[in-house]
Amino acid sequence: MTLTALVMVASLGLNVGILAFSTVAAKAGLVFDAVTGVTSTFTDLQKKAAVKDARIVSLTDEVASLKKGPSVTYRGEKRLVKEAVGDTAERVSKRTAIAATRNAGSIVAEAIPYLGIAAIIGVTAWDLKDSCDTMIDLHELDLTFNPDKALDPEATEVCGMKLPSSEEVWADVKTNAADYWRRASDYLPDLPDFEWPSLSDLVFWD
Incomplete structure (x- = not known):
């Protein structure tokens, strides 16, 4: 028998011996516990090893979770913070x-x-809806960090706005155009002074 073969046989025998000893030691520890009512040293070691292994598994899971980042409840689901922020940013x-x-x-x-009044009202209606949806999206993101926070009153106001009809707008244009123009200039300071256009300035087509 060659030297390599002898080493392999010896190694195999050693492994079998260790396994047999462990098995016998475990059984002996159980018998000792049952007979004496005192926990054996081997049983203590086994319990400590089990606790240690469980702790290692727990720490491994915690490390893996920390690598992913903290999670929050976003729109009723558990999501990573970066996912919640990213989803809101994408929507907006x-x-x-x-x-x-x-x-x-x-x-x-x-x-x-x-x-053009009908076009203005239609576009403005979409703008109001977009503003409302954006405020709600931001509120959903805010709730992930402040679960008890109520919806901002301004969002409720914007979401509840009703637009006038084309006829109502036109009636206001005929009677209060200058007043509305001045109000608009508060937000658009570059607007020229109000002046009713003459019929010669209104060119619909050539």
Whole structure:
């Protein structure tokens, strides 16, 4: 028998011996416990090893969780903080991009005398809805960190706004145009002074 073969046989025998000893020691420890009512040293070691293994598993799970980041309850689901923030940012960004395109594309329609009022009301209605949805999205994100916080009263006010009809707007234009123009100039300081256009200035088509 070669030296390598002898070493392999010896190693195998040693492993079998260790396994047999452990098994015998475990059984002996159980018998000792049952007969004497005193916990054996081997049984104590086994229990401590089990507790240690459980602690290692627990710490491993905690480390894995910390690597992922803290989690919160967002829209009724457990989500990572970065996922909650990312979802809110994506919602608001998409809505803002759509609103910008919508407003830019409706400028000419809004400028048509009288008929443009319907376009203005339609676009404004969408803008109000977008503002309401954005406030609600931000509130949902706020709730992940402040679960008891109520919806901002301003959000409730915006979400509850009702727009006038085209006829109501036109009636106000005929009677209170200058007043509304001055109000608008508070938000748009570059607006020119109000002056009713003359019929010669109103060119609908060539």
